[in-house]
Amino acid sequence: MTDAASGSVDRSVQVKLVLLGEAAVGKSSVVLRFVSNEFQANKEPTIGAAFLTQKCRLEDRVLRYEIWDTAGQERFHSLAPMYYRNAQAAVVVYDVTKATSLEKAKSWVKELQRQANPNIVIALAGNKVDLVQTSPSSSGSSPSPESEDEADDATATPGEAPSASGGEPESLRQVPREEAQAYATEAGLLFFETSAKTGEGIVEIFTEIAKKIPIEHILASTRGSAGRSAGRVGGARQEVNLEEQQSKKDACNC
Amino acid sequence: MSTISTQLRNFKEPTKDQLTHVFFSIPEAPPVPAKDKEKHGSGEVETMEINAILSLGAQGVEDSYAGKLYLLPPYLAFSSLDRKSVRFTLPLSTVRRVERLNARAGVYALSLSTWHGMKIIVQLTSLRPTADLFCSLLREALKVELQRGQMKAVKGFVKTCYSEGLVSASGVSENEREDGSLITETKDGSPPPEVEFHGGLGLQFKFPGDPKKLREASKIKLWTTYLKNHGRNLTLLRYPQCTRLVQVGLPNRLRAEMWETLSGSIYLRYSNPGVYHQVLLDIEGKSSTSFEDIEKDLHRSLPEYAGYQADEGISALRRVLQAYSNRNPEVGYCQAMNILAAAILIYMSEEQAFWLLEVLCDRLLPGYYSTTMHGTLLDQRVFESLVARCLPMISDHFQEVDVQLSVASLPWFLSLYINSMPMVFAFRIVDCFFCMGPKVLFQVGLAILKINGEKLLQIQDDGGFLNLMREYFASLGDSAHPESADPRARAITRFQELLLISFREFAVITDDTILSERRKYRNEIVNSIESFNKRSAVRNLKTLGRFTKDQAGFIYDALYKAMCEVPPPPTAAPLPLLLTTANEGNQERVETRIGLQTFRVFLSEILTWARNERIVINGFQQRIDREVAEHELIVRLFYFWDESCKGSLSFQDLVYGLDGVMFNDLMENIEWFFNLHDKNKDGYLTKDEVLTLSESFLFIFRYEIGDAYLGAVSKFMTNAFEYGDSLLPHQTDGETGETGPQQIGHNQPYLNLATFRMVVLADEVLESFFETDLSASFRLDPVPDLELPPASSGFLGDLWSNIATQDNKKIFHKLSDELGKTIGKHQILYRPIIGRLTKLEEPTARESLISPSSIKTPLSGGSSDTLAASNSSSTLVVDALSNQDNDGPSSALASAAFSPMPHFRAVNAAFMERTPFAIDDAGDDDDDDSDLEMIDVDNDDQVMDEVDAFLEAHDSGLSEADKELAKDLLNASPVK
């Protein structure tokens, strides 16, 4: 597989992406879902980092993600720069059932914004969202009601959408969607709630990142130009992304 | 993360004795109960080493070897001269008889019998008196063991070892009988309760791998023979054959015992009976962050192994990991330990695994799993340098395409390859690792790279490197020479090839290589960890205040330096955790907080009046000795900044506190100083507080030249009490008709901020103090180094340049002081803190003023008049500002070279040399391997062939004549 990838110097653009986040939030599971559409209930903790690749088609372009899945435990922290150096994208993962994992995610974002490549595209992913959903209704293959929910959360009344906002399963939830969304907007991050288990939101992350990546820059292979990162105002971009997300769900076919 | 650790600075190179203990896997600090100390007068266990020739007491089994015999009570150890061919570590309690042998004149030989009747003969080749001394010490040490009752413990303990069953079942019952006749002491003791041999989950859930393919039966046979002749578990003698048998892979059932014997963890288990179970009792109901981390990973440890899909496996793993983390809280739990523990628990009992884990984390992989993981980083650096040396082409190529070796190699080392290779192969590397030590990890790593050399030269990025490695590991079971016409060559697997290359071509990598490489890079690693920690500590501050990042970094440095000098008390982990509220993020490790003592040192780094600077002039040099000042004001500052009232300060508290004073203007400074002394924060100073505040002034101004400051302070007091009194509601005292102060107590609200401000501003000196000097006395630049190098380069000057190291400095200073005193040139001045006034007056007058007596005398009333009087008579010499605005300790010394901590950065130039096994001749070497005698016959022979493949020349270090003599000794009879 290496040969195929490195041998053909076609239109594909390489994008280095790093996954960061507290231990056991599901980083490796997210990658596994994206790369081979699988889920393993008991994945071994990542030691150091794992490396995987996956192609992703976006309009006329092919992106080749080089994914670095890092170890989550605090003491591995000092190794992280080795993996995020030169990364063009990062997915910072937290676990929606664990409030502290969002704190850790925030500190990763802070570190990336200060230490990493200035043009890095960062996505925040609240994983394990399957644990806080009513299982039979939402696992039924349609992520679309979820996306609508996202778009106008405020207007959805409990009466109209009893399945999505039912009270009991939410009891496991420790990070309200709104809180994370608000933080992501403020920090200029893409934001998704995901489930590596059901596959919800996984492909979307990578698609949206692909759209946001300044591909011309990578092609020109010149880094720098700090001016571009000034557009990190967040709010406006976030909206655009949310709209696009609905239309291009299966942009990634690999 | 707000944990700051100075642990890395505490590293000490191991002493020669420690290295010897490590070499023989002897546990640190052998337990010597107090009662034994009394009995034997001296508490010190006498250790001794002596030249010796070792022979096995059974004719013709092994050659004799020259080496050294060590008495390291309660152990007797031997190593052949080459330090690898032959060695043993015998607990003295397994020795049942020692006899002096009747031999040729001039030959001094001892015969030792173990509890199971194995006889070894050591010929002591040192001079006669040395040999005599050794014998008497040995006798003493044996007696101690006997009295401790350790001799009796042996039999019970060995029942837990699989090998005992192995050797007795195959008809070595004469050993049993024989030992009965030898052991007289244990006859009276009741036989220990029947304990089954210790084993792991594998006994129940099967061992990984196909036993046929692994040739278990043949291996067991070979081992049984070996163990019969060479002792086993506690008494194992390691001859070359032992190492070779390990290299072809240990049989599953014997693995537990051999791992613990080879690694030496068996001695820990032997000398700490019941400790594991005690630890389990201790941790019952406890919780800790380590436990939480462990819980997360329990189901994520070798999940494909049946034992870890069952409750037995999971609970065993939990207990072992928790027990270890509790025993060594410094390490606690690190991901990857779960994989190691899960792996060894397949073969070992919990207790065995617990002790092996201790040996692993403490001795074999030092610092690998610590919170900084410095050991891991260090060994990665060492590995990198070894690659550069042994495989320069690969190293160059990696550098060219910017590929980092450790993206692949770090997990290899951290999980002993268990995470990288199919388990059956990884376990064989683990076998060798326990037998031959940490160098194995490096040898295997180098061999992996060498074997893949050609392909590695093609890779372009980290990803390509990892993919290549993944493919290679997946193919380890394949034939190394699939195309070969020779069936024997075809039978060699890539894994066998890997081991052969590891141990043959990289045999040059020795323990010493690793040790010296580690020494070389340690400082580099420590520095980079520390600067990383600094950056993240600064980044994680909730607020920088008005400081820049660099300034905050400087505050961090000062804090760090202070912590090195006065380490804060160990953070009582559970308490602060309980105190923090849930939303504060209790996942966060305990924050590092410093106590008052550390704070003093910290403050002396950045605050001029928090240190005393004595200028010492002795005729040869002029230098400044710095010491930490002690005063109540500093204590006050400490509690003033401790806003959360924890009795300690965090980095954030310090930044916040400094922010509150360093950016102040005149009015803010006055208010700050006022608040600092307003203990109950009611907006009023009491009379006592006014006095304390005056003392604070005197403290700050203690080294100022002239009387101006003294005058200002006394004027301040006079005015303060005057204004204070005048503002009190006037009440006329009936008897005297006076109004005022006696109406209110010394601890009643007295002076408010407005009045204080007015009093301060009434004085020019105080005003200028609050205007600029106070803020300026906090300095965030490095305090310049203390020496003004001798201006005149007399002989002391030359001497100085030769010996200028941190350690020597003190001695040198003392020397030059002494010399200075004898020639009457020794002089000490205190450096002014503010230094606005430059006229020299006699220092003694000032000294007395800050002495407690002058302050404690009632200052209210009469005595303040005297002070005021002295003020009026003294002359104020205020220098022109133009001269002074840059003034202050740092600029005064700007000319003095500031030399930061000496850097020990290793010079990489040492790696220019290239060794013979460069990648260039990889092809030829591969061909050599097919010459190995690999006969395609099944059963034992095949294993033996593999064993032979590892044959190395073993130098017994003996001449023919010596060998003859050693043989004679086998038949010698004991001396009457």
Ligand SMILES: Nc1nc2c(ncn2[C@@H]2O[C@H](COP(=O)(O)OP(=O)(O)OP(=O)(O)O)[C@@H](O)[C@H]2O)c(=O)[nH]1
């Ligand atoms: N229910 C649920 N469980 C998940 C999900 N994603 C991961 N998990 C589980 O969470 C655990 C941890 O997943 P990993 O993917 O190994 O987590 P990680 O972040 O890579 O962990 P480290 O490598 O230790 O940093 C595993 O037991 C997964 O099965 C999810 O979306 N839903």
Ligand SMILES: [Mg+2]
């Ligand atoms: Mg992982």
